[in-house]
Amino acid sequence: MAILTVENLNFRYEEHHVLQDVSFWIKRGEFVTLFGPTGSGKSTLLKMLKREMRPNGKLSGTVYFNGEKFDELPASTTATAIGYMMQNPDEQMVMEKVWQELAFGLENMGVSTEDMQRKIAEVASFFGIQNWLHDSMSDLSGGQKQLVNLAAVLAMEPDILLLDEPTSQLDPIAASEFLSLLEKINRELGMTMLIVEHRLEELLPVCDRVLYMENGSLLYDTTPKSIGNSLLEHPMLDALTTAMRVYYKLGFRDETPITVRDGIDFIRHYQPAVLPTEPMKKKHPPLITVKNLYFRYNRKSDDLLADMTFTVHRGEIFTIVGGNGVGKSSLLKVLAGLHKPYAGKVWFDDVAPGKWKGNIVLLPQNPQALFMYSTVKEELIHAVPVQKLPKEQRESIVSSMMKQLHIEHLSERNPFDLSGGEQQKTALAKLLLHKPDILLLDEPTKGMDVMSKQEVTQLIRTLQKQHITTIIVTHDIEFAAEVSTRVGMLFDQSLIGINHPKTFFTSNRFYTTAASKIARGLFPYAITAEDIVTAVNLNNRRN
Amino acid sequence: MSAFSNFHPILLLVYVTVVVVTMFSSFHPIIVALALIGGILYFFILHGIRTASKDVVYYFFVFLLIAVAYPSYVHNGFTPLFFLNDHAVTLEAVTKGLVLAGAVVATCFWTKSYFEIFTTNKVLAVLTRVSANLGILVSMLWRFIPLFKTKWHEKQMAQRGIGYYKVNSRVEKFRRAFALWRQTLVQTAELVFVKPDVMKARGYGMTKARTQYRVMRFTKRDGILTIGLVLFLLYYIGYFSQHQTQYYPEISEQTLGAGHYVIIGLLMFYPFIYEAKESVKWRYLQSKI
Numbered sequence: 121m122a123i124l125t126v127e128n129l130n131f132r133y134e135e136h137h138v139l140q141d142v143s144f145w146i147k148r149g150e151f152v153t154l155f156g157p158t159g160s161g162k163s164t165l166l167k168m169l170k171r172e173m174r175p176n177g178k179l180s181g182t183v184y185f186n187g188e189k190f191d192e193l194p195a196s197t198t199a200t201a202i203g204y205m206m207q208n209p210d211e212q213m214v215m216e217k218v219w220q221e222l223a224f225g226l227e228n229m230g231v232s233t234e235d236m237q238r239k240i241a242e243v244a245s246f247f248g249i250q251n252w253l254h255d256s257m258s259d260l261s262g263g264q265k266q267l268v269n270l271a272a273v274l275a276m277e278p279d280i281l282l283l284d285e286p287t288s289q290l291d292p293i294a295a296s297e298f299l300s301l302l303e304k305i306n307r308e309l310g311m312t313m314l315i316v317e318h319r320l321e322e323l324l325p326v327c328d329r330v331l332y333m334e335n336g337s338l339l340y341d342t343t344p345k346s347i348g349n350s351l352l353e354h355p356m357l358d359a360l361t362t363a364m365r366v367y368y369k370l371g372f373r374d375e376t377p378i379t380v381r382d383g384i385d386f387i388r389h390y391q392p393a394v395l396p397t398e399p400m401k402k403k404h405p406p407l408i409t410v411k412n413l414y415f416r417y418n419r420k421s422d423d424l425l426a427d428m429t430f431t432v433h434r435g436e437i438f439t440i441v442g443g444n445g446v447g448k449s450s451l452l453k454v455l456a457g458l459h460k461p462y463a464g465k466v467w468f469d470d471v472a473p474g475k476w477k478g479n480i481v482l483l484p485q486n487p488q489a490l491f492m493y494s495t496v497k498e499e500l501i502h503a504v505p506v507q508k509l510p511k512e513q514r515e516s517i518v519s520s521m522m523k524q525l526h527i528e529h530l531s532e533r534n535p536f537d538l539s540g541g542e543q544q545k546t547a548l549a550k551l552l553l554h555k556p557d558i559l560l561l562d563e564p565t566k567g568m569d570v571m572s573k574q575e576v577t578q579l580i581r582t583l584q585k586q587h588i589t590t591i592i593v594t595h596d597i598e599f600a601a602e603v604s605t606r607v608g609m610l611f612d613q614s615l616i617g618i619n620h621p622k623t624f625f626t627s628n629r630f631y632t633t634a635a636s637k638i639a640r641g642l643f644p645y646a647i648t649a650e651d652i653v654t655a656v657n658l659n660n661r662r663n
Numbered sequence: 664m665s666a667f668s669n670f671h672p673i674l675l676l677v678y679v680t681v682v683v684v685t686m687f688s689s690f691h692p693i694i695v696a697l698a699l700i701g702g703i704l705y706f707f708i709l710h711g712i713r714t715a716s717k718d719v720v721y722y723f724f725v726f727l728l729i730a731v732a733y734p735s736y737v738h739n740g741f742t743p744l745f746f747l748n749d750h751a752v753t754l755e756a757v758t759k760g761l762v763l764a765g766a767v768v769a770t771c772f773w774t775k776s777y778f779e780i781f782t783t784n785k786v787l788a789v790l791t792r793v794s795a796n797l798g799i800l801v802s803m804l805w806r807f808i809p810l811f812k813t814k815w816h817e818k819q820m821a822q823r824g825i826g827y828y829k830v831n832s833r834v835e836k837f838r839r840a841f842a843l844w845r846q847t848l849v850q851t852a853e854l855v856f857v858k859p860d861v862m863k864a865r866g867y868g869m870t871k872a873r874t875q876y877r878v879m880r881f882t883k884r885d886g887i888l889t890i891g892l893v894l895f896l897l898y899y900i901g902y903f904s905q906h907q908t909q910y911y912p913e914i915s916e917q918t919l920g921a922g923h924y925v926i927i928g929l930l931m932f933y934p935f936i937y938e939a940k941e942s943v944k945w946r947y948l949q950s951k952i
Contacts, residue, residue: 172860172864216783220876453820458820
């Protein structure tokens with residue numbers, strides 16, 4: 121039986137059609153993924169299904185929940201039976217302590233103290249959060265906050281869970297832990313779920329159905345195995361898992377592999393081939409020289425970086441990967457001069473940072489920290505190098521920058537209301553207005569859909585042609601494999617294995633891209649889906 | 664954690680009110696001394712000898728300052744001790760200065776101890792009794808400061824990372840810091856307070872009969888002690904309103920019976936005695952294991 125039925129839902133905000141004739145239904149116990157390019161109306165659709173969150177606008181169409189008309193349900197049902205989770209954990213949180221947050225919804229429902237204690241004990245044990253029960257919410261990491269938020273929603277025992285990009289503010293490790301937890305909740309408790317997400321590599325193997333939206337319309341409603349057939353000519357094909365992309369790009373249809381394991385099975389039928397490695401380009405002179413660098417936060421803490429030595433050349437795209445808390449962000453801050461190393465030196469063009477004439481800018485992990493104004497346009501006009509210029513010049517510089525990053529349509533929007541990927545792009549635009557020589561990017565692809573990621577990759581390559589050097593810190597190894605000229609891994613206080621990405625990812629067994637895992641032993645140096653396709657074609661030509 | 668702090672928050676509030684009101688309504692040297700010593704002893708229990716000693720030294724100077732300053736400005740009283748700039752420093756003023764200094768320092772110690780034991784949970788328990796909404800509001804308010812600190816630090820870093828402060832004029836630097844500060848304040852306030860949708864989405868305001876997860880039970884013992892304390896307070900307020908110690912023009916000898924001092928002393932020392940009893944009990948339990 122359908123737990124949720126949506127019939128001909130239309131939503132208009134001012135003159136803007138956000139949703140057009142959306143119809144679908146969800147069965148009890150189903151795990152449904154809703155995806156689509158940024159701005160396709162996914163989040164709005166989700167909000168329509170939670171009455172308290174509906175934005176202002178003109179709405180038509182009908183929603184049935186458990187067979188009853190949605191608008192006629194009592195407030196108590198909509199509040200408790202439909203669980204809703206937002207992108208930003210800070211926006212969802214209400215109370216100060218973890219236990220207060222868990223109890224908030226139940227207290228509102230008027231649950232008796234004994235029942236409440238049991239429910240909270242249950243849910244805290246299920247999520248393994250009983251040890252933080254008395255901690256302040258503000259002391260938790262982003263991943264922990266989302267876990268508490270999820271537990272608080274589930275404590276109310278909803279019939280369906282709606283999740284709006286719950287991992288977009290999390291690092292990929294916390295994000296994939298969060299998603300596997302959702303899978304567990306679906307599998308073990310039979311919880312019905314509708315999730316809006318960009319991270320399909322983890323979701324497609326576990327979800328039952330896929331909804332695809334574009335420009336406010338629900339275009340496809342199908343299974344993970346067949347969504348690819350509909351997206352063959354579409355750039356969003358690249359949002360699917362690596363195994364699927366390889367399969368479809370090799371011209372196959374119908375029985376697609378989804379996981380890495382399926383991908384290995386599928387690719388095994390091909391003859392081995394070795395991709396030619398690119399010839400080493402002539403190197404520019406070193407731009408950044410780091411010599412015997414030591415850094416720690418204060419006298420009593422341990423060294424975060426120790427005896428670190430490396431050079432980055434002009435025009436390189438140098439990527440640093442590595443686990444959580446190994447000091448990747450701190451390294452960027454040291455390079456930007458925001459933290460001082462206690463021993464060792466950083467040289468730019470062989471001069472000390474104080475004497476260096478160039479410009480270095482840093483994109484922080486949370487791009488919101490850069491925003492100070494209420495529209496994207498104002499934000500860019502007030503960028504320091506621009507604000508002193510005459511008005512016309514200012515306008516033209518800003519609008520050409522917005523065009524370059526494809527954010528013109530956002531110019532009047534509030535930067536804080538944008539999606540994660542749009543915020544990253546706005547922040548990048550602000551950085552580029554500083555005309556940097558060195559661009560330091562801390563997790564630039566956080567919360568981005570695949571199309572935005574490709575845009576950012578293109579942008580960084582364009583900047584490279586203008587001899588701008590980029591240093592990226594990221595957990596997103598697929599992105600690192602795609603964009604870098606060299607990759608290094610930060611581990612145990614130093615940078616290790618610095619190499620060309622093809623060599624770096626091929627020699628790694630665990631910490632590598634899905635494509636490299638699939639191609640392992642068969643196509644050395646293939647580290648992206650495209651590489652595998654090239655390798656396969658190379659072989660065919662030879663035969 | 665202190666055993667005394669496990670009493671019901673309402674009882675704790677009544678207790679400290681009784682201590683301070685008794686002290687100030689009597690203004691009797693011995694009673695003030697008892698309150699001061701009781702306060703310091705409990706403070707030692709909470710913080711340990713090392714940490715507490717530093718504070719005691721600091722407050723000793725506060726005590727001296729008040730005790731010296733008072734008689735050098737107030738010259739009432741009959742019995743001059745010596746003359747300072749042609750003004751008599753009287754025995755009465757010196758005595759009152761000492762008592763006043765003692766009362767102020769005693770209040771400081773009790774307040775410091777109470778800041779320690781009166782945790783947010785207790786504040787909430789009391790406020791929620793008054794009004795559930797007030798409790799929620801205060802809990803939200805409590806989120807504000809740490810969140811503001813985090814955001815401010817994060818924004819400072821981010822803006823420095825793009826050269827926001829790279830201007831020559833100091834005034835301009837300050838103006839920019841202020842703009843950032845104001846923006847952080849607004850944004851944090853929005854995150855913390857502007858969430859009617861979110862709260863409604865989780866059922867807030869749905870039913871009038873909001874329940875409580877954590878109920879601090881007001882036990883029979885709490886009740887008896889509270890009634891005892893209130894009776895005590897009424898009796899002595901009644902007594903001291905008739906017989907407050909007079910310092911001018913002459914010190915009026917207010918001699919209470921020794922029994923009264925013992926009772927008041929027991930009251931002032933109660934947290935200390937209770938802690939001591941509990942720790943002896945604990946040690947005794949442990950030695951058996």
